[in-house]
Amino acid sequence: MKVEGEHIFKGTQKQVWDLFRDTEVMATALPGTEKMEAVGENVYEAVMNVRVGPVAGKFSGNLVISNENFPETYTMTVDGRGKPGFLKGVGDVILSDQGDGSTLMKYTGEVQIGGKLAGVGQRLIDTVSKSIINQAFDILDQNLVERSAAEAEGREAEYQGASEKDYAATVAKDLVGGVLSAPWVKKLKGK
Amino acid sequence: MTYKVIGKRVKRVEDPRLLTGQALFVGDVSLPGMLYAAFFRSDYAHAKVISIDISQALEIPGVVGVYTAEDMGDDWEPGPPLVSPPPTLENVVFNSRRQVPLVKGKVKHAGEIIAVVIAESRYIAEDAAEEILVEFEPLPAVVDLEKCLEPGSVLVHDDLDTNLAAHLIQNKGDYEGARKEADLVISRRFHLDRGAAAALENRGIVADWDEKNQHLTVWDATQSPIPIRNGLAARLGLRTHQVRVVAPFVGGGFGPKIMMFYAEEMVLPWISMKLGKPIKWIEDRRENFYATTQEREQIHDVEMALSKEGHILGIKQKFIHDTGAFNPYGLTTPLNTQSHSMGGYDVQNYYSDLTVVFTNKTIVTPVRGAGRPQGIYIVERMLDIAARELELDPMEVRRLNFIPPDAFPYDHEIIDQAFATLIFDSGNYEPAFDKALEMLGYEDFIKNEQPRLRAEGKYVGIGIVPFVETTGVGPYEGARVSVEPSGKISAATGVGTQGQSHMTAFAQVIAEQLGVEVSDVSMVTGDTAEFHWGTGTFASRGAVVAGNAVNAAAGDVRLKVLKLASKILETPEEELVLEDGMVRVADKPDQSISLGELALLANPLRGAVEPGTEPGLESTKYFGPAFGATAFGVHGMILEVDPETMMINIRKYITVEDCGTMINPLVVEGQIHGGVSMGIGNAYYEKLHYDENAQLLNASLADYLIPGSTEMPHIEVHHANTPAPNNELGTKGVGEAGAIPVPAVFAQALENALHDYDLEILETPLSPNRLYELLQKKEDNS
Incomplete structure (x- = not known):
């Protein structure tokens, strides 16, 4: 399965880079993340509760950052397993300066899924993964603002996490959106 | 009398x-002190097993034992070869690799069993199975039927230097000679994909070793209780009289329930003997999608040589059959395809080259039809295409080529799945075919009704396909x-x-x-x-x-x-x-x-x-017959396609079946209704989607669509009767017949309905989505 997308963050390349490399921030941004910690140079261990339609359960696995080229590109490799199956992915992240103080983040990758996640969750996984990513970006946006504000005010930043409720609402919205944008629905509506 | x-x-x-x-089903069997099994199955289709840690599972209260391949010791061995290749065929390559009771070393398809938990309840057993920790080293999966034969391909079986499971050629007459005489030679490539048998009742086993009686009783939702008994006795070191296998009422077999031995069928009686306790396991639907055998994936390159009048001068085909990770059932299915690729036609020159490959997918054994639907699909599609190219009436082309009634018994000079020469014992095809055309109102539909409906903007099409079925072997x-x-x-x-x-x-x-x-x-x-x-x-x-x-x-x-x-x-x-x-x-x-x-x-x-x-x-x-009784039939339908959603409405469905003497017409009709429903699934709804890692992407009945009552048309059945000459009752089989021609009928009717698009269908199963894609492709190309 191919994953790709982009998002504009209101911050400099360096700010965005630092944000992405902050495990505390990342843990708050991904819904269901129970734990994310560094276990070595650029190697992290994570535990995440994932729910894709009828498939739910805990994934645990590794996240490895490689090919670092500060503050522009790096490669992320994830390898997770759990009761719902397995997930393996490699992706490249590219940050480019927009010249107006904002940064364009582009990502492309290839993800393999297996087990119940593939067999039962396949129909929903595209939407659900997009929802997870979009929600993460929203939260990261907020946290980036908070980070800058806290820095300016010389205080500790207070990061807001993703709530299960917001996540569920996002998934529902994306699912309905997916159906409504199908070509045959457009045709029917055009009638 | x-x-x-x-x-x-x-x-x-x-x-x-x-x-x-x-009625007693295996699920109804309940014995005092009965324990329950749950399996830890591999999510990976291809992976090395590095380590298995069962310690946490064992600590759960209510767990009686957890078993892995290592525990079986010398009792661990692959299942027996069920069917070997025909001994009379020459130059046959056949690499036999059979399924194992519990994985040792390497997983070869998703759903293979790594460990079994025995517990006081199924709930406990399932929970404990989730606590088993297995370290895997995932390997790239073998998926593609052609790429898997390229040099350097990843291997399913490391002890073979190839993924080739079998190769054989069957030949009749002189195809190349016939080709030279031909006015028209057409060649096409066909892709036929996998489906599940999806019986209403999944598999189930209760194994009960009685220590004092020294007797094993096994209730098994199987199609073959006697070979299971004989095999269990041999494997467990018992006399046959010490083993009783009961297949009580079984909620649908359709082929996969004759695949012996499934891993569970060997492992549970073995554990029951170790524990001296009865053990029960009922397969759940998800297990069924991974662990119960499937069928129909083949790629065919076919050539047909014809005269300008439409006489078939010869057929040549080269095809690849996917047997999945193992091949316990030998060559039964592809041999059936070979036997049925000439349909009920008088084909004097036939060359058929069969290659069977191993892949990291679920094992393939016969599913209702067993290779025959593929054969009929090929020959009927080729005739439709030939008729179009020769500008002949497709029905007339069929009539022209039928084996005439005085040619029976008709010797096809090739070997069939029963290792006997393929001989059609009897038949009278043309009257049955004409009856079908009459029932469907073919002439009137083509001349009047279809033009009228087309003028109204309706996409209606007609399909009529005759077929043979070798039965009663x-x-x-x-x-x-x-x-x-x-x-x-x-x-x-x-x-x-x-x-x-x-x-x-x-x-x-x-x-x-x-x-x-x-x-x-x-x-x-x-x-x-x-x-x-x-x-x-x-x-x-x-x-x-x-x-x-x-x-x-x-x-x-x-x-x-x-x-x-x-x-x-x-x-x-x-x-x-x-x-x-x-x-x-x-x-x-x-x-x-x-x-x-x-x-x-x-x-x-x-x-x-x-x-x-x-x-x-x-x-x-x-x-015991020397050779089988060949049944004949014709299916026809009129369908309407919604050009927006590609959903279909079957306006009329008729069948003419000649299964010789009928013992009970009600039963015959029931078999046909069931078969047609399965055929409709095979043709337009049911397809198992494997991804490039051999992961099944629709392993639930929410995503794998089985036709329901709303997809079923009213079916009109007419009985023709050409009694089988070689058995006293005159009977021929009819259990699989209903499913065999349906994909070919669908393809013909859809092409006819979508006449404007000039579509050529060379694959099955289709679906509304797939048909939409085919039409889009057609539009993009033009």
């Missing part, structure tokens, strides 16, 4: 029990029939029952021989304690092979009855009639004796039995 019950529409005697929930089946002192009849045969109405149909055969009511016959099937010779229920052979064994045994009892009654009534046998459970002297109805009284007299408590005679009114007989 005056009393006729064969051919009557007798209502099924098993239905009252089934409909009121009184050997080796043999047997039956025992006996008259009880009550005058009722008890009978048993080795084949198991999965919905085929054996209790009714076989009872009709016996009732007619012995002059009793069908309800007076009690039939036991699929219990090795009752009858322990035979092979099983497969290849549309119950009514032919077991049916004729039942007929022979009942006929022999009839002779015994007549002989004894003749002595007692002091009347020659020729003057006796059997009716209403009595033997009467014809013309003198008051001189009679009941079957019950005769049974008592045949089994005296005192006095002497004459030397050379046997006690009782009982007989056991066997039937």
